Amino acid sequence: MTRVSSIAAVLGVALCASPALAQGPPPLQPVTMKQLKPDVWAGIGGSGGNSTIAIGKTGVIVVDAKQTEAGAKDLLAEIAKITPKPVTTVFLTHSDGDHVNGLVAYPANVKVIAHMNNKKEQEAAIAAGGRGAPPPDRLPSQVVMKNKETMTIDGVKLELYHWAPAHTSGDLIVYLPAQKVAATGDIIVTNRADDNPNLHIDKNGSAEGWITNVKGIVGLNADVYVPGHGDLQMKADIQRRLTAVTARRAKIATMVKAGKSLEEIKAALPDAPAPGARAAAPPAGAAPGGRGPAPGFVDVAYAELTRKS
Numbered sequence: 001m002t003r004v005s006s007i008a009a010v011l012g013v014a015l016c017a018s019p020a021l022a023q024g025p026p027p028l029q030p031v032t033m034k035q036l037k038p039d040v041w042a043g044i045g046g047s048g049g050n051s052t053i054a055i056g057k058t059g060v061i062v063v064d065a066k067q068t069e070a071g072a073k074d075l076l077a078e079i080a081k082i083t084p085k086p087v088t089t090v091f092l093t094h095s096d097g098d099h100v101n102g103l104v105a106y107p108a109n110v111k112v113i114a115h116m117n118n119k120k121e122q123e124a125a126i127a128a129g130g131r132g133a134p135p136p137d138r139l140p141s142q143v144v145m146k147n148k149e150t151m152t153i154d155g156v157k158l159e160l161y162h163w164a165p166a167h168t169s170g171d172l173i174v175y176l177p178a179q180k181v182a183a184t185g186d187i188i189v190t191n192r193a194d195d196n197p198n199l200h201i202d203k204n205g206s207a208e209g210w211i212t213n214v215k216g217i218v219g220l221n222a223d224v225y226v227p228g229h230g231d232l233q234m235k236a237d238i239q240r241r242l243t244a245v246t247a248r249r250a251k252i253a254t255m256v257k258a259g260k261s262l263e264e265i266k267a268a269l270p271d272a273p274a275p276g277a278r279a280a281a282p283p284a285g286a287a288p289g290g291r292g293p294a295p296g297f298v299d300v301a302y303a304e305l306t307r308k309s
C-alpha cells in the first residue's frame, strides 16, 4: 500500500465512523455580534445565515432567525446582553431553513413578516415534509405583496424591497433608511470561491432577477450591508459583484447566441460549487435516485436565455 492510499484508508475509516457521530446535534458555532450603529447590530454566522438586529423603543426587530433552536437561542442570549427588551418582530429575507427554522426558539406570539412567495415556499416545504421543513406554527403572520413597502415598527423605520425573484421567488431586502443599513439575505453571500450568486432554481431563483435586485440594492443609500452569509459588505463590494455577474451573464448570452451548448458554456465558464452544497433534488421527470450537482449560475442563466430566444 502506498503512503497516499494508506492515508486514504485511514480517512475512509474516519468517514465511515462519522455517521454514528452525526446522530447528535451538530456542534454549535457561536454567533459573532457586531455593532453597526448605536441601535443596530449584526449577528454574523453561528447557526445558519447572518441576522440583523434593530433595537426599537420597547422591543427588538430581528432579520433572519438562524437555522436551529440552539443557534437561535445563542443569538437571543446575545441580544439579551445588549438590551432587556423582548424580540417582537422577525423579518425573513427568504424561505431557506438556515434563515427560518430557528423561529422555534422565539416567543410564540412573535410577529413574522416575509414576502408572500416566501410563505408559499414554506407552505410547500411543510406539505412535502421531511428534514429541514420549516416549523408549521411559525409561518409568516404578515406578508409583503408589493415591490416596495414602508413601515414603522416600534419607532424603527423600515423599507422592504422585492424587485424580482433572485435567490428565491420570495426574496425580501430589509433596509433601515435612518441607520443606512440593509440586510440583503442570500442575494449577497461572500462564502463562495467565486462572485456568482447562489440561485435556487427549484424556488424560481433568477439570474436576470438577481441583477435587477442588486442594482436596486446598490441604489439604496446604505453605508453597510449585512449579507446572507459571510462578512459585512460595503457598497463598493456589492457594485464590484454586480459588475462581475452582469459581465458573466453577458458572456453566457453571447455564447447562447453563437449556438453553444450548455455543456460548452459550462466548460468555458465553470461555476465554483456553492458552499456546503448538497446535491439538489432531481428535476421533475428525472430518473429516480438521480441527484446531480446543484444547478449553478450557468444552468440558471442558460435556462432563462434559451427560454426567451
Ligand SMILES: [Zn+2]
Pocket: 048, 049, 096, 098, 099, 186, 228, 229
Ligand atoms: Zn442561507
